[in-house]
Amino acid sequence: MALPQGLNDFTLADKAxxxxxxxxxxxxxxxxxxxxxxxxxxxxxxxPATDEQLKETVKLVQATGAKAAPVTQVQNxxxxxxxxxxxxxxxxxxxGLDVMVTAxxxxxxAPAEEGDDAIFDRVMERNVKSVWMAxxxxxxxxxxxxxxxxxxxxxxxxxxxxGASLYCAAKAAVANLVRALxxxxxxxxxxxxxxxxxxxxxxxSPAVANDEFAANLLKYLPYKRLVTPEELAGALLYLASPAxxxxxxxxxxxDGGLLCRV
Amino acid sequence: xxADNLKLDGKLAIITGAxxxxxxxxxxxxxxxxxxxxxxxxxxxxxxxxxxEVRKLGRKCLVVPTDVARSEDVSAMVAAAVKEFGQVDVLIxxxxxxxxxxxxxxxxxxxxxxxRGIDINLSSQFFGCRxxxxxMLKQKRGKIINVASGYGLRGGKHNYMxxxxxxxxxxxxxxxxxxxxxxxxxxxxxxxxxxxxxxRLMAFFKGxxxxxxxxxxxxxxxxxxxIFLSSEASNHINGALIKIDGGGLAGGITPTGVAPQPTT
Numbered sequence: 001m002a003l004p005q006g007l008n009d010f011t012l013a014d015k016a017x018x019x020x021x022x023x024x025x026x027x028x029x030x031x032x033x034x035x036x037x038x039x040x041x042x043x044x045x046x047x048p049a050t051d052e053q054l055k056e057t058v059k060l061v062q063a064t065g066a067k068a069a070p071v072t073q074v075q076n077x078x079x080x081x082x083x084x085x086x087x088x089x090x091x092x093x094x095x096g097l098d099v100m101v102t103a104x105x106x107x108x109x110a111p112a113e114e115g116d117d118a119i120f121d122r123v124m125e126r127n128v129k130s131v132w133m134a135x136x137x138x139x140x141x142x143x144x145x146x147x148x149x150x151x152x153x154x155x156x157x158x159x160x161x162x163g164a165s166l167y168c169a170a171k172a173a174v175a176n177l178v179r180a181l182x183x184x185x186x187x188x189x190x191x192x193x194x195x196x197x198x199x200x201x202x203x204x205s206p207a208v209a210n211d212e213f214a215a216n217l218l219k220y221l222p223y224k225r226l227v228t229p230e231e232l233a234g235a236l237l238y239l240a241s242p243a244x245x246x247x248x249x250x251x252x253x254x255d256g257g258l259l260c261r262v
Numbered sequence: 263x264x265a266d267n268l269k270l271d272g273k274l275a276i277i278t279g280a281x282x283x284x285x286x287x288x289x290x291x292x293x294x295x296x297x298x299x300x301x302x303x304x305x306x307x308x309x310x311x312x313x314x315e316v317r318k319l320g321r322k323c324l325v326v327p328t329d330v331a332r333s334e335d336v337s338a339m340v341a342a343a344v345k346e347f348g349q350v351d352v353l354i355x356x357x358x359x360x361x362x363x364x365x366x367x368x369x370x371x372x373x374x375x376x377x378r379g380i381d382i383n384l385s386s387q388f389f390g391c392r393x394x395x396x397x398m399l400k401q402k403r404g405k406i407i408n409v410a411s412g413y414g415l416r417g418g419k420h421n422y423m424x425x426x427x428x429x430x431x432x433x434x435x436x437x438x439x440x441x442x443x444x445x446x447x448x449x450x451x452x453x454x455x456x457x458x459x460x461x462r463l464m465a466f467f468k469g470x471x472x473x474x475x476x477x478x479x480x481x482x483x484x485x486x487x488x489i490f491l492s493s494e495a496s497n498h499i500n501g502a503l504i505k506i507d508g509g510g511l512a513g514g515i516t517p518t519g520v521a522p523q524p525t526t
Contacts, residue, residue, distance in 0.1 A: 186476070246480075247487075260440050
């Protein structure tokens with residue numbers, strides 16, 4: 001599959017791409033979008049025992065008319081050995097790696113008083129350490145010919161949210177991780193950028209709860225509605241593809257303008 | 263399909279400063295993706311060159327001589343677009359000037375130079391937004407793309423009108439974005455880093471070697487970003503400042519990534 005001429009900069013024809021966290025809606029839309037742009041794909045999970053969810057993602061990718069079914073790898077993205085094996089396998093099966101998307105996310109909403117040290121470790125491990133390891137191993141896989149990494153994250157990286165202190169801290173850590181890695185890897189022709197989703201239509205998010213917070217939030221959002229995963233596709237492809245060839249260390253928010261608000 | 267969302271077939275875009283540099287590159291990008299254009303600037307000869315290139319791609323291009331610092335010119339530009347095409351899907355407020363003013367000390371800047379500097383980079387974009395909004399409200403859709411600069415986010419030694427006007431463009435973008443979000447009109451801002459357009463700037467910026475990616479921007483780098491922000495693929499992006507700078511603005515607190523300063 002190829003994009004029409006005139007959109008050549010957005011094409012990923014014959015590029016090798018890996019999506020980590022492909023059992024989630026954000027990772028799924030990433031996989032579908034990269035396939036639509038012509039990439040050869042491997043999809044890996046964030047959590048173990050997600051075979052069924054990955055199969056569902058495979059179906060969605062195949063529905064785009066992709067030439068080959070994506071290679072799949074069920075893994076635990078918080079375990080170094082798993083991540084290393086996934087990247088080694090990606091290089092082996094795809095013949096190198098040009099694009100990596102991480103859709104790693106473990107929401108945690110609770111008052112600060114309720115969190116103990118074990119929760120701190122868990123939130124940081126699954127929101128920060130997992131991204132850090134994927135980026136380290138991903139850049140190692142890209143070292144020979146360069147590449148583009150897109151880290152999918154949230155606007156919580158940019159603002160405080162009461163009742164979500166740890167989660168906010170984790171997302172902010174990822175944002176500045178991306179900036180620093182961008183500087184470190186710029187001369188190796190590895191670009192790394194951040195995609196920050198606004199409040200999304202996802203299970204478990206306080207934005208979809210049937211309560212006062214959700215009702216007030218909807219009124220507060222510039223578009224008066226939540227972001228759908230499909231709305232992340234454009235920015236994802238822009239950042240993943242040569243279209244953003246002079247862009248690194250940048251964050252693009254898909255939030256309808258929420259970050260402009262007071 | 264993502265490709266269907268990126269295509270600009272049947273759309274009309276006005277680009278100011280379209281005769282050269284980033285403006286021409288964005289014109290070529292948008293035309294390549296299927297848009298017809300209104301090319302505006304002061305220098306007609308350069309606009310005609312852009313128009314000829316656009317027409318080679320099979321797209322229409324109306325040339326409208328415009329001094330963007332004059333609000334009546336900007337209003338006439340939008341009116342000409344509506345008269346010829348009946349629609350304005352995209353306005354790119356790109357025209358500006360002032361990189362060459364770096365280096366004058368504050369006491370050397372006259373009232374007239376200050377006002378001219380603010381007018382050409384800031385008032386021009388305000389005039390553009392104000393002029394195009396009635397048409398976009400009527401259509402119930404529209405995309406406004408303002409062009410700022412890394413100097414809109416960071417200060418520079420002996421850099422007054424340029425940094426102040428470009429910083430204000432970011433705020434213009436945010437207020438427009440919030441005001442018209444309800445009306446399916448997105449306002450975003452392209453923030454170019456160092457794009458050395460002439461030999462003097464190339465020498466001043468030492469070829470861009472201090473930039474993390476090791477080079478300055480080339481005009482063609484900005485084309486795809488203009489396509490993306492003009493397209494339906496960016497419909498939920500609003501009030502965003504998107505940097506295109508080789509990584510420069512991601513850093514800046516260590517010597518890597520620090521731009522040279524004037525020596526005056």
